[in-house]
Amino acid sequence: MIGCETETEKRLEHTTWSHYGGSPDQSKFFESPSITKSNVSEMQMLWSYPSGDDRFYFFSPIIVDSTMYVLGKNSSLIAIHARTGEELWIHTDLPGITRRGINYWESEDKKDKRLLFTLNNSIQAINADTGKSILDFGTEGYVDLREGLDRDPTSVTRIQSMMPGVIYDDLLILGSAPGEAYFSPPGHIRAYNVVTGTLEWTFHTIPHPGEYGYDTWPKDAYKYVGGANVWSEISVDSERGIAYLPIGSPTYDYYGADRLGSNLFANSLVAVNARTGERIWHYQTVHHDLWDYDLSPAPQLLTVDKDGKKVDAVAIATKHGFVFVFDRVTGESLFPIEEKPFPKSQMPGEESWPTQPITSLPSFTRHEVTKENLNPFFSDSLRHDWLQRLDSAKTGLYVPPSDQYETIMMPGALGGANYGNTAADPENGIMYIQTQEYASTYRLSKVEPINKELTLNDVDKVKSLYSSSCISCHGPNMEGGAGPSLKNIGHHMFYSEFRNTVINGKGVMPGLVHVDEASLKALFQFLGVIQNAGILDAAMRR
Incomplete structure (x- = not known):
């Protein structure tokens, strides 16, 4: 059955911001009779709340009734009175929480109000009135x-x-x-x-x-x-x-x-x-x-x-x-x-x-990069380099990537x-x-498999690196803890992706810029070699 909604109901849907994107239709459209073209320049700041962390500038707050829910310092969810800026509650220490936003749900009688979000590959829920975790959601408060x-x-x-x-x-x-x-x-x-x-x-x-x-x-x-x-x-x-x-x-x-x-x-x-x-x-x-x-x-x-x-x-x-x-x-x-x-x-x-x-x-965009539409603000040397690249590259809509030439997609x-x-x-x-x-350039190349044989010297490198930099988050047996499990990660990740994650960090994981290449390769090799688990266990016990 296809339902219909009245014009009034449609308008009301876009007068609140209780969902990511404003409403379930993700229109990002907001209609307010009190804010118009003639008076918008007269708006003044009534209050501010220091989030304490610029990393969360891309988080999308939501507002339900008179409460605003935001993300702040130490990966904390915070409830703020939307009219006064007063802090109502704070739920601290949620590293790994979804970076873009959260969901709000309430029961028909409004007695059950929840914030739902994902964190480190799980779904969790907290009480929207108190900020406390709801432990009968999923298994002890988690859905894997x-x-x-x-x-x-x-x-x-x-x-x-x-x-x-x-x-x-x-x-x-x-x-x-x-x-x-x-x-x-x-x-x-x-x-x-x-x-x-x-x-x-x-x-x-x-x-x-x-x-x-x-x-x-x-x-x-x-x-x-x-x-x-x-x-x-x-x-x-x-x-x-x-x-x-x-x-x-x-x-x-x-x-x-x-x-x-x-x-x-x-x-x-x-x-x-x-x-x-x-x-x-x-x-x-x-x-x-x-x-x-x-x-x-x-x-x-x-x-x-x-x-x-x-x-x-x-x-x-x-x-x-x-x-x-x-x-x-x-x-x-x-x-x-x-x-x-x-x-x-x-x-x-x-x-x-x-x-x-x-x-x-x-x-609504161009589909090829040509000598005529190169950035006019390029320096002479950069323009010369790009002119040479365009002589040998292929560009245009749906040109397949190749290992024989560079493909420039626009x-x-x-x-x-x-x-x-x-x-x-x-x-x-x-x-x-x-x-x-924003153009992308592609050229395919064959990825050679990493040598799977580990020497005792390799194992010592793994032991040293893991014990000093990884064990506190990923656990003594690589089964996870504060961080995810690393078991068999070498079977479904290229070395380049693994290296980039370790060196530059990801999410709440800091970059380990001090790691030498030999230790990094040894760790990656081990993570893809199940049969050497006994070797590492023995090395860790030494």
């Missing part, structure tokens, strides 16, 4: 996000999304950020009961046997391919009970010989029943992605005029500069889309998809419409897009 992914949970080192997810009724619908390396876990979308923490439904973004889209992958891909995740904003039509999922790229980003096919539901806008997770319709914006063109901005729900009729639509902007607009209920495209041919990959084992969908709506993986780059005035049918003309 590594469970339920059809992979060994100990092999999942990263699944927590940087985004808070979205609340629909008594469900928390949640995406993930599993990483982009070979053997990263899958990005299945999951919904959890906000009271019990029970997993209520799962939408397999990499379909299992018998499911729609399974035949767009190799037959065993669901066992080993990762990614195809929603790492950004999920939008919900609350009245109709439809969640719109902007799904990202599958692993590995730039070479897909192990995932031949169009790869549903990667790079797809998928409408699902928000109560059950059942697919209603989908549209794939990139087939067999080789460019990391995942869908990252929020799908925008707006009402548009089409052929003299008002149509409730959903619009998605892409990294590669296009806007696709669909009927919100049926998934029918409101503007023509044509499958056009593009260059074939020359990489051994790779089979790029022969066509890609191009909408009739104009692109926009690149960080360009176009990315995370947080869309908003809407829903009732007036206006979509706002912030675009970034």
Whole structure:
């Protein structure tokens, strides 16, 4: 059944900011009769609250009734009276909490009010009135996000999304950020009961046997391919009970010989029943992605005029500069889309998809880097270098990466419409897009396997490094503690990614800039060599 809402109800939805993005539709639209064009210049600061940590400038506060919830010093959640700035409570020491925001939920009688958030691969809940942890949520206050992914949970080192997810009724619908390396876990979308923490439904973004889209992958891909995740904003039509999922790229980003096919539901806008997770319709914006063109901005729900009729639509902007607009209920495209041919990959084992969908709506960014459109403020030497690179490189929309030449993509993986780059005035049918003309350069190269033989000298290096720098967070047996488990991490991470994490840090983990290369390689080798566990245990006991 399709429900309808009154104009008054629609307007009220955008007069508060109790969800990330303002409301479940992620429109970032706020309407206030007391703030107008004529008086906005007269606004004055009434109070301020020192957060104490500039790292949280990107955290999105929410306001419920007269209480604002923010993130502050020492990874603390803080409740503040929105009219006075008075601190109501503070829940300290939450290192690893979702960086972008949190969720608020209340029961119909308003007796149960909760803040829900992810922290170090878990979901947790605290009482919104008192700031105290709710220990009957999940198992002793935790829901382990590594469970339920059809992979060994100990092999999942990263699944927590940087985004808070979205609340629909008594469900928390949640995406993930599993990483982009070979053997990263899958990005299945999951919904959890906000009271019990029970997993209520799962939408397999990499379909299992018998499911729609399974035949767009190799037959065993669901066992080993990762990614195809929603790492950004999920939008919900609350009245109709439809969640719109902007799904990202599958692993590995730039070479897909192990995932031949169009790869549903990667790079797809998928409408699902928000109560059950059942697919209603989908549209794939990139087939067999080789460019990391995942869908990252929020799908925008707006009402548009089409052929003299008002149509409730959903619009998605892409990294590669296009806007696709669909009927919100049926998934029918409101503007023509044509499958056009593009260059074939020359990489051994790779089979790029022969066509890609191009909408009739104009692109909002350029698609190639030329000598004419180089930055006019380049120095003479930098311009000369780029002119030489362009002579040998290939550039243009959907040029497949290669090991024979450099590929310059415009926009690149960080360009176009990315995370947080869309908003809407829903009732007036206006979509706002912030675009970034940010190119990426690619050249593939073969990664040689690391030598798996460890000498006693290697083991001594591992013992010294681990004991001095790692044991306090990752535990004496590498099984985790304050930090995640490191068991078998060498099986699903490239050395370059491992090295970058250790040297530069990640999340609450500081960078270990003092580590020498030999010790770092020895540790990485060990983490991928199960048969040497006894050697390390013996070394640790010495």
